[in-house]
Amino acid sequence: MPELPEVETIARELNGHVTGRRVEAIEIFRADALGRQAPADFCRALRGREIRHCARRGKYLIFHLHPERYLVVHLRMTGKFAVTAPLEAPLRDHRLWFHLDDGRVLVFQDLRCFGTLDVVARLSDSPALSKLGMEPLSPQCTQSWLRRALAASRTPLKPWLMDQTKLAGLGNIYASEILYAAGLDPTQPANGLDGPSVARLHRATRRILRKAILKSGTTISDFRRVDQKTGEFQHFLRVYGKAGEPCPKCKTPIAAIRQQQRSTFFCPRCQR
Numbered sequence: 001m002p003e004l005p006e007v008e009t010i011a012r013e014l015n016g017h018v019t020g021r022r023v024e025a026i027e028i029f030r031a032d033a034l035g036r037q038a039p040a041d042f043c044r045a046l047r048g049r050e051i052r053h054c055a056r057r058g059k060y061l062i063f064h065l066h067p068e069r070y071l072v073v074h075l076r077m078t079g080k081f082a083v084t085a086p087l088e089a090p091l092r093d094h095r096l097w098f099h100l101d102d103g104r105v106l107v108f109q110d111l112r113c114f115g116t117l118d119v120v121a122r123l124s125d126s127p128a129l130s131k132l133g134m135e136p137l138s139p140q141c142t143q144s145w146l147r148r149a150l151a152a153s154r155t156p157l158k159p160w161l162m163d164q165t166k167l168a169g170l171g172n173i174y175a176s177e178i179l180y181a182a183g184l185d186p187t188q189p190a191n192g193l194d195g196p197s198v199a200r201l202h203r204a205t206r207r208i209l210r211k212a213i214l215k216s217g218t219t220i221s222d223f224r225r226v227d228q229k230t231g232e233f234q235h236f237l238r239v240y241g242k243a244g245e246p247c248p249k250c251k252t253p254i255a256a257i258r259q260q261q262r263s264t265f266f267c268p269r270c271q272r
């Protein structure tokens with residue numbers, strides 16, 4: 001599933017393609033992604049509006065439209081956007097086409113159909129966005145905020161990092177990599193961290209996310225950028241998906257455990 005760096009990459013690339021374009025028409029080939037919104041209402045809410053800006057909040061992609069509306073998208077497992085010349089017919093995984101005023105088409109593709117698209121009149125109307133916690137790269141995400149937030153919870157560290165109501169945007173890959181970079185045990189309770197550990201976690205979070213954005217995210221299987229290229233951060237992963245391989249620092253085999261039905265990868269020696 002795309003995490004913060006992948007969604008940030010897509011938002012930045014979409015800005016280069018669709019900013020200033022008006023949505024002239026919408027074709028829906030499969031309406032799963034619209035949830036309870038009626039397709040006709042969805043189209044009416046977007047048609048004729050200009051895409052002013054694409055942004056990210058947590059793992060959500062947000063199209064800012066004018067006159068004011070917001071299209072809030074979660075890509076889930078396999079959701080993707082592409083911008084193409086007009087096509088004769090939709091491909092198998094095409095779910096929606098947004099016809100733009102320059103003749104090109106913004107395509108929403110989603111093989112597994114778990115992605116969601118919601119139109120809201122104001123950002124505060126989005127129930128999904130209102131539940132999100134702190135943006136890890138925002139100036140408000142200080143070491144002292146992190147210390148206070150961790151101190152309020154006994155949840156093990158790895159699931160704590162992935163809880164979108166605490167920090168928004170981290171998933172399985174980056175939570176594993178951040179804890180390895182910080183040298184922290186993924187199973188220890190959040191409120192058990194001392195001051196130096198919180199400082200290392202804070203630094204590692206920002207460093208790993210910034211580097212992953214710089215490398216246009218991680219492609220393990222499905223993630224593709226708007227131009228269909230892969231990300232590059234998979235070449236910089238230290239523990240994720242590497243069970244049994246030697247730790248890059250100490251050569252101890254990387255361990256894999258299950259935490260809340262998700263795999264956690266870590267070095268049993270470096271992360272004690």
Ligand SMILES: [Zn+2]
Nearest residue numbers: 247250267270
């Ligand atoms: Zn190690």
